[in-house]
Amino acid sequence: MLAAQFSRTGAPADVLEVVQLPDPPAPGAGEVLVELVASPINPSDLLTIAGSYGVKPPLPAVPGYEGVGAVTVIGEGVTHLKVGDRVLLLTAPGTWRERVVLKAASLFPLPPGDDLQLAMLGANPPTAVLLLEKFVSLTPGDWVIQNAANSGVGAAVVAVARARGVRTVNVVRRESAVEDVRALGADVVVVDGPDLATRVHAAMQAAGGDPARLRLALDAVAGRGTRALMRCLAHGGTVVNYGGLSGEPIALDPRDLIFHETTLRGFWLVPWFRKAPPGEQALVFGEVGRLVATGALRTPVEATYPLSQVRAACAHAAREGRGGKVLLVPDGASHP
Structure with missing residues (x-):
């Protein structure tokens, strides 16, 4: 073969x-x-x-x-x-x-x-589910921000968050990706660049959102991308890094960690597969399977x-x- x-x-x-x-x-x-x-x-x-x-x-x-x-x-x-x-x-x-x-x-x-x-179905959608539920207790009306928004995980995050009533801010590298991410059902799409936090908060408010409810950031880029997301968060928010697409080490300003009480966590799907009981895995795959079957999740x-x-x-x-x-x-x- x-x-x-x-x-x-x-x-x-x-x-x-x-x-x-x-x-x-x-x-x-x-x-x-x-x-x-x-x-x-x-x-x-x-x-x-x-x-x-x-x-x-x-x-x-x-x-x-x-x-x-x-x-x-x-x-x-x-x-x-x-x-x-x-x-x-x-x-x-x-x-x-x-x-x-x-x-x-x-x-x-x-x-x-x-x-x-x-x-x-096996990697990106369960990653999205676990990123959205393992680190911050989100309720309908809360917000999450992510970079690499036009990636497979990014598309899954938008779909899962939307199904749960959580709204998303999606950061993309190029203007040409904005409409593609909006087509996924994203609430706000912002092009990366200077003054990201200011532009993110303005876009949230224009969409009827409250920046104080932006408590979770999902980082697939690392490098300066981690710091940029961290500065968008409300006080006491959490950044979860799950990738290093930039190829660079995470860059942080200790003032963000100290004075804004921000938390940085890491996530890798492989240990979850090893440790999660069958019942937990069945719940995760049941949720994403339904989203795929109905067309709500489409990469x-x-x-x-x-x-x-x-x-x-x-x-x-x-x-x-x-x-x-x-x-x-x-x-x-x-x-x-």
Whole structure:
């Protein structure tokens, strides 16, 4: 079967290979054979290939942390799945491969929906849910501010917040992204730059919001972006950093921490998967699954690439100014 693989860390264009791996064996009792339908390319995938992520798999390794697959063969004793069911591929042994045998107990059938949207259900939407509920107790009418607002997590934050009655301020790097983020249902969209806090507060007030209810900031950029968000918050607010898209260390002014009693926290989804009981995970995926099924949560897709063109796909995914996600699909698959 076809798979992407890397035997050393580095730039995807230098280290990724398209290889033929042995087909998996027939599924045993309690197992199913799943064929890849689609898998998104996330920053975590690119960082893993580069050797810069918090997880460093033994090499050679097949990348890919999430996706959606179709059940094609069912092993003995499996009753809750049927052939054709779509299932999430979460931290499977590398999703950038054509097929894999998995334990059926860890899988559940997904509701009908767009395969590309379902493929992006496993990482960004639960990240959005947990960012919105684990750090600050938000109630309807509260506000949250985020940068990287036109990212996959950014789109999910807008959808989840909207469903909960929480309003969003969304910071983008370019004027050209403003309308795209507004189309997601964002309440306020502001272009990054000087005097961000002043412009954010004015935009909130124009939208009927109270800056005193802006108590949570979600930072995917780091560098000066963390400090810029922090200065938008009400006194005693919290910044949660979950990414470093700028490639720079977090830059802070201690006066913001001391005199404004601001808190800085960090978030990584992987430990939650390891520690959260099944019931908690089911609640999170149930919420985001309903949003995807109803169309309330829809992540823009810019391109799909066949698995055999994984290097070109990774180069596209790393490009600044993208208008949506880049996904891998099996060779010969037809997706728009």
